[in-house]
Amino acid sequence: MLIALLVMSFIALALGAVLGFSALKFRVEGNPLVDKIDAILPQTQCGQCSFPGCKPYATAIAAGEADINRCPPGGEEGIRKLADLLGKEFIPFGEDTAAPKPKSVAVIDENTCIGCTLCIQACPVDAIAGAAKQMHTIIAVECTGCELCVAPCPVDCITMVPLPQTLQTWKWQYPEDAQEKKAP
Amino acid sequence: MRKLHTFHGGIHPAEHKLESSAQPSLRAPLPQRLVLPLKQHIGSAAKALVQAGDKVLKGQLLAAAEGMLSAAIHAPTSGTVAAIDFHAVAHPSGLPELCIVLQPDGEDRWLEHAGFDYRALPRDELLNRLRDAGIVGLGGATFPTHVKLNNAQHIQTLILNGAECEPWITTDDRLMCERAAEIVQGIEILRYLAQPADTLIGIEDNKPQAIAAMQQACAGSGIEVVVIPTLYPSGGEKQLIKILTGKEVPSGGRPLNIGVVCSNVATAFAIHRMVNHGEPLISRLITVTGNVKSPRNIEALIGTPIAELVQLAGGALEDANGYIVGGPMMGLEVTNAQLPVVKGSNCIIVKSDKLFPAPPPALPCIRCTRCVQVCPAELQPQDLYWFARAKNLGKAQSYNLFDCIECGACSYVCPSNIPLVQYYRFAKSEIWANERDKEAANLARERHEFHLLRIEREKQDKADKLAQKEKAALAAKAAAATQAQPIPSQPAQSQPAPDPATVSATDAVAIDALRAQVREIAHPEAKHTKE
Missing domain, CATH: 3.40.50.11540 (NADH-ubiquinone oxidoreductase 51kDa subunit)
Structure with a gap:
């Protein structure tokens, strides 16, 4: 009886020590769910979700503090992916959320720009080149189309231009849509 | 043989x-x-090497x-x-x-x-x-x-x-x-x-x-x-x-x-x-x-x-x-007859309704697997169709969608006249587009993280500099104070007038520090442009 008790408690202690050690040794830094959610978000860093960037929004979703339908650049496809990941039901965009727009880039009218650097400070991805009292310009490939630079411009020289379709970005249409178009 | x-x-x-x-x-x-x-x-x-108006000879390199x-x-x-x-x-x-x-x-x-x-x-x-x-x-x-x-x-x-x-x-x-x-x-x-x-x-x-x-x-x-x-x-x-x-x-x-x-x-x-x-x-x-x-x-x-x-x-x-x-x-x-033939054009077929009748409308897939029997790439076309139609792209890819050579044999035998190849092309181009978006998102994430890091670093630099200046100002003040109090035992009313040169030097240091602070608050961007 006593031996059995000793053996059992020894096993319990040993296993407890192993678990305690691995909990310290293999501890996961941060919440892995946040990274998974962040990977689905489009990284425009536009703040349309009312959070200051994609990562804070992902953190809020993971903590259950925000709905999954607050990201217009991600589109309905993005909501669907988030719903899949989190095991939630798909919900349409909320009424207070802006409607998704076609992907655009900001363009600075270089004749009007006064070189105030306000847009440079607003850009979340450092996609604007320029210096004080020098003309600014946007590095188009790095612009996420977040529109955060449009409001601060004191001379309204920044416009959002939708990206034109090129042979590189062209996609085959969904066959059923294509047929519907042909039918009438 | x-x-x-x-x-x-x-x-x-x-x-x-x-x-x-x-x-x-x-x-x-x-x-x-x-x-x-x-x-x-x-x-x-x-890359074009000629300009409009250039005269060229047959066989000359144009691009x-x-x-x-x-x-x-x-x-x-x-x-x-x-x-x-x-x-x-x-x-x-x-x-x-x-x-x-x-x-x-x-x-x-x-x-x-x-x-x-x-x-x-x-x-x-x-x-x-x-x-x-x-x-x-x-x-x-x-x-x-x-x-x-x-x-x-x-x-x-x-x-x-x-x-x-x-x-x-x-x-x-x-x-x-x-x-x-x-x-x-x-x-x-x-x-x-x-x-x-x-x-x-x-x-x-x-x-x-x-x-x-x-x-x-x-x-x-x-x-x-x-x-x-x-x-x-x-x-x-x-x-x-x-x-x-x-x-x-x-x-x-x-x-x-x-x-x-x-x-x-x-x-x-x-x-x-x-x-x-x-x-x-x-x-x-x-x-x-x-x-x-x-x-x-x-x-x-x-x-x-x-x-x-x-x-x-x-x-x-x-x-x-x-x-x-x-x-x-x-x-x-x-339909445009003005299109040019290119290096890859091997055939031009003029169509007519008699030779190429329009395909009858597509009917639902009945899972007869005739497409499986004819597929030269040994794929499961009916499953690929199912996944592509449901826009379940990951699944289509795991069924080797990209081994499809788009030969059209499956569409040819399909008794329901489903334009199968169109579905595969759609799914392939969606997958490519998603990959492009993913790359763009990764780039944006990287740049945003660097942006946050940069802001943080600049804040830190600014705080460090400010602390240094304050320290310098304090040290200067302390130095001035020790110089200004050489005979503390003397009565208050007979305190000697401080040396005018010392006073102006101490004040100048303090004023400079203040000015710098104000400048930084008013024009934060001016600082890094100067640097």
Whole structure:
């Protein structure tokens, strides 16, 4: 009886020590769910979700503090992916959320720009080149189309231009849509 | 006799080859205008070297290969560059592409050119010349030949593709009948570059004339002409390799992975013209058939509009309603007759409702798996259709969607008339688009994280500097205080007036520190621009 008790408690202690050690040794830094959610978000860093960037929004979703339908650049496809990941039901965009727009880039009218650097400070991805009292310009490939630079411009020289379709970005249409178009 | 193997599936569509294969080929006269797209090959577009208004000679380099995977474009005749502009091309998107428009002067004057002894050249130099001559695979995929041969040395088998399995098309057939000896000279150059143990030419048994001509031309050269049974798509690269060698190209791999290089007979011919005559790739043989008066093969300059070629084939019959560029299985339907033929165009079929009736409306899939039985890539087309239709792209990809060669055999046999290939194309392009978006998002994430890091670092720098200045100001004050209180024992009313020089120095330091603080608060950006 006593031996059995000793053996059992020894096993319990040993296993407890192993678990305690691995909990310290293999501890996961941060919440892995946040990274998974962040990977689905489009990284425009536009703040349309009312959070200051994609990562804070992902953190809020993971903590259950925000709905999954607050990201217009991600589109309905993005909501669907988030719903899949989190095991939630798909919900349409909320009424207070802006409607998704076609992907655009900001363009600075270089004749009007006064070189105030306000847009440079607003850009979340450092996609604007320029210096004080020098003309600014946007590095188009790095612009996420977040529109955060449009409001601060004191001379309204920044416009959002939708990206034109090129042979590189062209996609085959969904066959059923294509047929519907042909039918009438 | 070589033992032949079989690939999975395949179909026997009506051949329609006799319409055009009996007629000898015709050389097209100079067209009114030539339109040369800068991207006629897989890879990046060529870079234009001429300007509008430049006079060019036949064979002159108009656009140079740009980047690793690209090919040059040459002037098909002498004339003037009318414009470099966006022009409609044969592409399913209908989007215009940058093209060089050439106005022929009618003289057809050649740039000075001559053949050269390829055996005297180093291998790299010969490959560079292939690139600069704009040689690409003429079987339809237009993969730059110099890239294909770059790593192909001491291979097991060199395969020349003369199968031409798609209905209606007869260009390779006619070329082998008429230019067999020249094709063999081109094959010799390929053999010199790839040093294969075996060299085989695969030809379907529905081309007896071409087989006889090639056998005669290959006699004694060590090149084996292999007659294969007619079955669509035996001319597909992977399928032909399976038939001739029994080996399978691994999923996602290239023929070179199993020691095979496969090239079209027309490509061999183009290589021969370039090496032995110094002529870059400026023309090709094209079948013009279907609903025309006299279907035939035409040797046309690259850039000739479809309409002029149809005229040369006797003109379209009355009930013509559009064109197919390429074959009926894999080709592209177009309506614009001004589209130019490019390096990859092997056939133009004039359509009519009688020859190509519109497909009946698609019905639901009944899971009969006839598509599985005919799929030459041994895929599960009905599952791929299901996933593509449900936009379940990850699942489609895990069922090897990218091994689909889009041959159209599944759509051909489908009793429900489902346009299966369209679903696969849709799914493939969606997956590519998603990957592009993912890359863009990763770049944006990286840049945003760096942006936050930079802001944090700047804040830290600013705080450090401020702390330093404050410290300096305090130290100065303390120093001034110790100097100002040399005799603390004296009564208060008799405190001596401080030395004016010391006072002004202490104040100046304090005022400077204050000014700096104010400046920083008012113009935070001015600081880093000065730095």
